[in-house]
Amino acid sequence: MSGLLSALLNGLAQGAMIALVALGYTMVYGVLKLINFAHSEVFMMGAYAGFFALAGPLAGLPPLAALPLTIVAAMAASSALGVAVERVAYRPILARSGGGKAVGSRITPLVTALGASVLLQNAAVLAFGARPRSYARVPINTQLVIFVTALVVMGALHLLVSKTWMGKAMRALSTNVEAARLMGVRTSRVILFTFALGSSLAALGAVLYCLDQSQAYATMGQVIGTRAFVAAVLGGIGSIPGAVVGGILLGVVGELTKLTSYSGGQDVLTFVVLIAVLLWRPTGLFGKGGVEKV
């Protein structure tokens, strides 16, 4: 019984971390209708930024002072990277493909996103090597910190999206980009903001992940990125509460599979859950209906 309870608690922490990354996928999809596959690599780069900050300039500080600064440094680095990816890889392509109306306009940015992901991952191998880098140990209850931080951040995000002008603009873009532009919303600025916000959440997730599970390595984005993407789809891509619920659900299911003798095939069971949910609700748990061709 205590095994089940501790697995559930582990799952909540793990799920909260997945949810932080899933938010990035869902927000970008919301405003651009684009699956940003490079998001998992932004997560990975955030982990490295945190590693170098913690091992370098912040090494001498007491852990409780170093930790927030590490997170800030990682968030800054990742949001810069996220914005750069948008500027370099997505915006020119989206502009040329006629803002989503030309033939194949959904496929081209999608392939570009995959390309950006491969590029960033290989750049990380070249720059940092393939060996995992061990994070310095910080004497805190990482699982609790992850869960509380994630809840606070998600609460703040909810306020931002529902109460502020920028949040309203983001919602406007997700409803109809053209209409938002006609109403005087500076769409490119909103898109940049969305990328910066999503990327910094990924970096927060990455630093918490590394503090909890110790290592930064170049292919780490694949594992967590896949789970976060699945969480976003599970919750209904484009929906912020959906990403949170999807992430936590996935985290808990993943941990519970470890109790069974199929622990080596964790992702198999995770994907079975995804398929089951999608068969029941094709748009995901919180997804909006409506016919749309992707």
Place this chain on the structure above:
Amino acid sequence: MVAAMSTRRSLLCGLALAALAAGCSKSSAPSGAPAAGASGAPATGEILVGAYFSLSGEETQFGKDSQEGIVLATDQLNSDGGVKGRKVKVLFEDTKSMPQEATNKVRQLIDRNKVVALLGEVASSRSLAGGLIANAAKVPMITPSSTNVEVTRGRDFVFRVCFTDDAQGAAAAEFVTEKLKKKKIGLLYLAQDTYSSGLAKTFSEAVKKHGGEIVVEKGYQKGEKNFRTHLDQLMAAKPEIVFVPNYYSDMVPIAQQAKEKNIPGSMFLGGDGWDSEDLLKGAATELEGAYFTNHYAPDVPWENSKKFVAAYQARWKREPSSLAAQAYDAAKLLFDAMGRAKAIEPVAIRDAVAETRGFSGATGTISIDKDRNADKPLVVVQIKGGKFVYHATVNEKRP
């Protein structure tokens, strides 16, 4: 080195060696292979041996360690007069840590450079790829450190100087049940990996033969770094020791999370995948007292090993890794076989390698068995005071 610079052709290679000797840390240009060209070794000139290793890419360190061991063995041989009065030159090629490059480079060494024998690779996937070409071309190949059983199976020209995964699983089981007297054993392994799950399987079969029992078995998913639930599940079954045949990169988080749960390092036993400085950097205190089976330890009390370690340190100014020791042995064993061969040509060398019995290497006394695998002792290493320390020798005879 000076003696090697007699012709223009070897000058190029000499320069490459000189660069290595200077401790050049960037990837050394893989010899003067293009210039080494066309005609093949004349009966009186240098003997050309090909070596293919991962000198760049993900497993650069594996390749460089192996290269250093081979260069040391070759220099020692040549300063003692070479083989049958002829110098040996080893041409190094870079596989870039990719199996397809191993194929290309082995083909190039055989077709263009006309090498009489090959040394390589570390990773079993690349030795399998290279071995396929070498075997078809009937050029003998010795892999220093590929442990997968398939590498030599059914390939008459492919040999190894390391133990196989089968032998390792059996030896680890013997050590736990007979020496440590622990019969209730847990198992944690990487389910999607051939090495890890294969070793777990041979180990658990051997444990049963020795009267032990696997009380709990947990696989984990590739990429998983959160092992708390696995550890809870393992400990709930109250094992006396847990065998974790994985790579050091996964072992670091496992050890750290075990520490949170107050599981002592001596609860864990591993395989040769643990052999890395990075394991000590990441989790030396957490794993204090843990054992793992390995090919070699720098402080093994064997005469040949001590000589090797001294020579290696004099040459490269650092402690040799297992990979360096194994590559050194592969090269030495090959040179020894060349000396015994009826002629310096591939088939005769192959026969001489196959007849090797009781060769004293840095990693123990090696005999080549009928399956072209090495019959040799295994070493048990303990993590103690932040270092890998020699603990015992296990000499499990294969069935």
